[in-house]
Amino acid sequence: MKTVTIDVEKCNKDGICVMACPANVIQMGAPDDVPAPIQDFETYCLKCGHCTAVCPTGAFSLNWLSPDQCPPIQREPTLSEQQSEQLLRRRRSIRNYKDKPVEREKLAKLLEIACYAPSARNNQPWHWTVVVEPAQTRRFAGMVIDWMRTVIEQNPEQAELRGFPRVVSAWDAGEERICRGAPHIIVVHGDKNYGFGAEDGALALGYLELYAPAIGLGSCWGGYFYSAVNACPPLFEALSLPTDHRAFGAVMVGYAKFRYQRLPLRNNPRVNWK
Numbered sequence: 001m002k003t004v005t006i007d008v009e010k011c012n013k014d015g016i017c018v019m020a021c022p023a024n025v026i027q028m029g030a031p032d033d034v035p036a037p038i039q040d041f042e043t044y045c046l047k048c049g050h051c052t053a054v055c056p057t058g059a060f061s062l063n064w065l066s067p068d069q070c071p072p073i074q075r076e077p078t079l080s081e082q083q084s085e086q087l088l089r090r091r092r093s094i095r096n097y098k099d100k101p102v103e104r105e106k107l108a109k110l111l112e113i114a115c116y117a118p119s120a121r122n123n124q125p126w127h128w129t130v131v132v133e134p135a136q137t138r139r140f141a142g143m144v145i146d147w148m149r150t151v152i153e154q155n156p157e158q159a160e161l162r163g164f165p166r167v168v169s170a171w172d173a174g175e176e177r178i179c180r181g182a183p184h185i186i187v188v189h190g191d192k193n194y195g196f197g198a199e200d201g202a203l204a205l206g207y208l209e210l211y212a213p214a215i216g217l218g219s220c221w222g223g224y225f226y227s228a229v230n231a232c233p234p235l236f237e238a239l240s241l242p243t244d245h246r247a248f249g250a251v252m253v254g255y256a257k258f259r260y261q262r263l264p265l266r267n268n269p270r271v272n273w274k
């Protein structure tokens with residue numbers, strides 16, 4: 001089966017597909033020729049779909065992606081500059097949640113959108129473990145606390161640096177600072193030897209966090225949680241992560257209890273203009 005099909009009636013030979021291809025696996029032949037894949041196309045193609053998505057005439061099909069399968073980009077309504085700034089500045093790490101589980105479809109939608117994040121070489125290395133039962137989220141938070149107690153005992157200096165004693169004291173006083181009482185924790189994980197796991201994982205969770213408020217949800221990175229997943233075998237096993245995986249990150253998710261009224265400030269960019 002051919003990997004690339006060019007509709008010669010539609011192709012206007014503008015070469016945009018060639019220029020947009022990140023892997024340089026499409027070439028123009030003679031001036032009157034339509035584009036064609038290079039010999040090693042299948043070896044080097046990233047399967048990013050840019051060629052099909054960028055073609056102004058819908059002439060470019062891959063054997064796994066036709067123009068008809070790609071939803072058209074809606075030019076309107078578009079986010080204004082001000083709305084875009086609000087979208088990005090309004091996202092908050094949410095640490096107070098309603099006692100209400102999130103519907104499965106909404107959790108699934110979060111993951112669907114997260115998977116549109118960029119990833120190195122379009123590798124899309126993400127696997128997801130979603131803790132659906134609030135009681136389980138609480139149980140896993142307790143396992144993180146158990147692990148913290150061990151670190152406090154065995155390596156008090158490191159524990160202090162990472163703020164563990166305060167988190168454990170809070171737990172003992174009845175305050176849960178691991179998942180902050182969120183009903184769900186979502187772990188993104190993948191091949192433990194994959195070099196860009198941390199970056200790709202963080203980007204996917206960034207997408208998830210930016211999208212969550214649009215469907216009424218709040219979220220917050222679970223830094224303690226995912227560190228514990230990688231450092232504490234009982235937690236890793238309790239989550240049933242594959243043995244050749246590691247956690248790239250985690251977020252707690254739920255319905256936010258409070259609404260923010262103002263945008264807090266952040267540091268100005270530290271820039272060296274050269």
Ligand SMILES: Cc1cc2nc3c(=O)[nH]c(=O)nc-3n(C[C@H](O)[C@H](O)[C@H](O)COP(=O)(O)O)c2cc1C
Nearest residue numbers: 091092093094095177178180220221222223224225
């Ligand atoms: C890698 C990473 C780990 C984090 N871990 C935690 C965490 O374990 N618990 C928590 O409450 N917040 C955690 N956060 C959230 C940060 O504290 C938060 O992003 C920061 O205070 C800024 O607030 P904002 O996200 O509302 O702008 C983490 C954030 C990142 C990026």
